[in-house]
Amino acid sequence: MGADPQTPGASPEQQPQVPSVPGVLTPDDIVATAQSIVRQQEPSGAIPWFSPTHGVPGHVDAWNHVEAAMALRVAGLGGPARRAYEWLAGAQRPDGSWPAKWVLGEVTEPGGESNQAAYIAVGVWHELVTTGDEAFARRMWPVVRAAIEFTLGLQTRRGEILWIRHEGGEAADHALLTGCSSIYQSLRCAVALAERLGEPRPEWELAADQLGHVVAAHPEAFADKGRWSMDWYYPVLGGPVRGADADRRLAAQWDTFVVDGLGCRCVSDQPWVTAAESCELVMALDANGRRDDALALFTTVQHLRHEDGSYWTGWQFENQRHFPGDRSTYTAAAVVLAADVLEGATPGARIFKEIAGRPLGPAKVADPAACGCTLAPVANPVRTRL
Template sequence: MRRLPAVPGIITAEQVLRTAESIAAVQEDDGGVPWPEGHVDAWNHVECLMAMTVAGLRDEARRGYEWLARHQRPDGSWPMKMAGGEPVEAGGESNHAAYVAVGVWHDLLVTGDEDFARAMWPVVSRALDFVVGLQTTRGEILWERAASGEPASYALLTGSSSIHQGLRCGVLLAERLGDPQPDWELAADRLGHVLVAHPEAFADKSRFSMDWYYPVLGGAVRGPRAAQRLDLEWDVFVVPGLGVRCVSDQPWVTGAESCELVLALDAAGRRERALAVYADMQHLRHEDGSYWTGWQFVNRRHFPHERSAYTAAAVVLAADALARATPGSGVFRDATAQEVRVTGDCGCERAHA
């Protein structure tokens, strides 16, 4: 029997279910879960499937995984954007591919359905091989491979942090299914080290709040380092009573970023702060259970004027993490970094410390 998450004083189990149902309501006939403007990307799609799984909407989630299997390309990637079942932007993002491993591992944790995990294993395996193929000698993972086959010239901190979680989940899934993947584990170790020790490896996107909390959310930064990182820019990005800014230089809080920070705080053991941020962002809730994407607090208007499935998904996943309701509630909390291993490729003093 499913147990829906509830966070006392903030959100009820019935409200969580209605939020998950708002995701199912926009799911397309072919199983894709689109952005408000109509395109589907694999990362946000997987996030939505995870939320529906938490809420027990298993058939809807499985249709979404069928969409992933159907649209995966031979190299293991998905088009960056798809609409009407056709590519709109054909490049393949590494973090999109990696997140499929998080989704399938999460499904196994929640449902216990190993047969389904085995059916999805070839999809996960191809996806993570695509990801590892974009790792540099130093250890960061380039953000994209263009449709021409050319890799991007740089890596993104947020994307690589999410990839770190994907690789860790892929390793766990591989072990559970009896097909160990030591190359993925090594890739995760190398990536974790770069995320901790080499900020210069990534393009400067520091105005985005995701670059602040994602190294914690993805599991590369934990313990005292996580606390220090989250404290460092708390006043830059957190707006008391409203939530988390998307970018530091605009008066704009967004629901998805707020809930992802909740997940990062929960993973770092800062439950009281996590609860406070989660309560603050509930002003974005619509009466039908969906959530507005954001709020421009100078103009006092929803911006953009849309309610997005990926925001609803983040709300559900944050509720589960806080409530410890399902066996998958720790999928972010447990993406813990392993001790850095010296590979010989980096050789910096921090790698040997």
């Protein structure tokens, strides 16, 4: 249902079953949500955050663009998904990065963010396991390889990955917990992709292990962004924190970020909940074995669904209005991916639980005391093991 014709020239691919969440969303609902993304896709294939709102055009960034492409695939919209990947491959810079932002095809923030570069590995792995199209993965392998090398060029001796390389080539002086948690999952996907294509990269796996250890055990390695809910749940969603540690982490700030009957706040000190953060928390809960809690939260956030299948970005519950006043593609994408995670309709649904049959979870660092994590970050990061 809702499947696009195969992209011309692509290898034969299997079309996934469109997910549904019984009693919440039907397959037709999921397709309608994905179609709301397609309506905002630019002729180039780029997917902005939102269409022009109050005269302000939406911007494009590589991370949210990949997330949207994954959602399109889940909904069976293979043509738009492939156009999204083709555009991203063509927009990659020689150093393996992408600009942080484009607006209407023009670069507005040229710095290269590490988590944005790395996320292409998640998208390509998701496309491969969902469609079985290895020819596509081989075509995208040089793109993934360059992006991961760019990302690891920002890894410090301790193991965290600095968040951006600025336009002039200088690296940021700090790392972000949410970004590094996402990069951990990206590196696991990149390692699996490399092995699948006969191009093993054991040094990437070592880098992932070190990064995962720092995320799980060294909060001092990261800039203080604790007011953002993503810093709360992303170590669970990305995989470095699972099991009892994850349950403790989620319980510690549940009442800070989750508003009964409405969803998950974006930030702790503002009275608004967002569908994207809520659905990411849904996926984090499910990944840690709490499907009932995940389903309850997913059901709750449906108050942000628009009649055309798109989703309002958020709800300001003191003023009783949608805030900000847009319906965003990344929000629609998070809803589609969360629905798939809850019901396991496509092979890609397990991407937050396991990669190539290996469960995501705490990194295996043989001797944390001797791993170098006590070293301070350096201004010009050096990858000591790579």
